[in-house]
Amino acid sequence: MRIPFIAGNWKMFKTTADALQTVADLLRLTEGVEGVEVVVAPSFTLLRSVSDALVDSPIAVAGQDCFWEEQGAFTGEVSPGMLSDAGCSHVIIGHSERRQYFGETDETVNKKLKSAVAAGLTAILCIGETLGERESGDTFKVLERQVGNSLAGVSMPQAEKIVLAYEPVWAIGTGRTATDDQAQEAHAFIRGLVAGIFSPTVAEAVRIVYGGSVKPGNIAGLMSRPDIDGALVGGASLEAESFAAVIRHLK
Numbered sequence: 001m002r003i004p005f006i007a008g009n010w011k012m013f014k015t016t017a018d019a020l021q022t023v024a025d026l027l028r029l030t031e032g033v034e035g036v037e038v039v040v041a042p043s044f045t046l047l048r049s050v051s052d053a054l055v056d057s058p059i060a061v062a063g064q065d066c067f068w069e070e071q072g073a074f075t076g077e078v079s080p081g082m083l084s085d086a087g088c089s090h091v092i093i094g095h096s097e098r099r100q101y102f103g104e105t106d107e108t109v110n111k112k113l114k115s116a117v118a119a120g121l122t123a124i125l126c127i128g129e130t131l132g133e134r135e136s137g138d139t140f141k142v143l144e145r146q147v148g149n150s151l152a153g154v155s156m157p158q159a160e161k162i163v164l165a166y167e168p169v170w171a172i173g174t175g176r177t178a179t180d181d182q183a184q185e186a187h188a189f190i191r192g193l194v195a196g197i198f199s200p201t202v203a204e205a206v207r208i209v210y211g212g213s214v215k216p217g218n219i220a221g222l223m224s225r226p227d228i229d230g231a232l233v234g235g236a237s238l239e240a241e242s243f244a245a246v247i248r249h250l251k
């Protein structure tokens with residue numbers, strides 16, 4: 001069975017002291033919680049100190065992005081190997097804010113994804129439609145394009161380990177969560193796409209998590225649906241109390 005997966009995306013928040021306080025509180029508040037995989041994704045400058053604080057703990061660390069080259073003259077970029085070196089086991093790829101503000105496309109997302117998985121990182125691949133796309137009835141078309149293009153050239157063993165994050169752009173940071181039905185419908189569709197691209201076995205194994213205004217009050221409903229395997233949490237992951245509450249409800 002699929003182990004529930006939850007990641008906290010801290011985005012461009014926190015400096016060292018605040019981050020270390022949050023992880024200390026999170027460790028205390030989630031002590032003894034089992035059967036769920038927990039990841040935090042701090043900004044690049046915090047990775048080393050946060051991963052040191054979480055060493056030998058059940059909580060893993062993710063980068064929020066990476067470049068596809070391993071090294072070179074690419075000012076400002078960080079490679080998958082550098083993320084591993086800083087203590088990361090995971091990396092978020094293709095977050096909608098990267099697509100929206102930093103010009104990421106399915107093509108760059110695919111290059112980053114292949115490079116990250118080849119380097120041994122677990123990729124958290126974000127996909128999801130905008131409000132306009134949903135309203136014009138294009139949700140499934142958009143998801144099909146994003147999933148197909150992003151996963152091109154990925155091998156079956158690599159695909160099984162990828163975590164897909166369905167994040168409808170209109171639900172991110174807006175307080176407007178997709179309904180349990182809307183999320184389940186999209187997740188089932190995405191799982192079908194994975195079955196078609198790879199195999200039904202890969203589709204059964206792959207975790208598909210929901211993201212977009214997840215909080216302690218709505219996680220249980222989402223998790224009760226068969227194809228929702230966890231969450232990618234933004235705002236509610238910044239405070240240890242609310243993130244721990246989401247984690248505790250997740251099971």
Ligand code: PGA
Binds near residue numbers: 171173211214234235
């Ligand atoms: P949110 O962000 O929980 O603040 O809506 C989710 C995300 O961007 O991953």
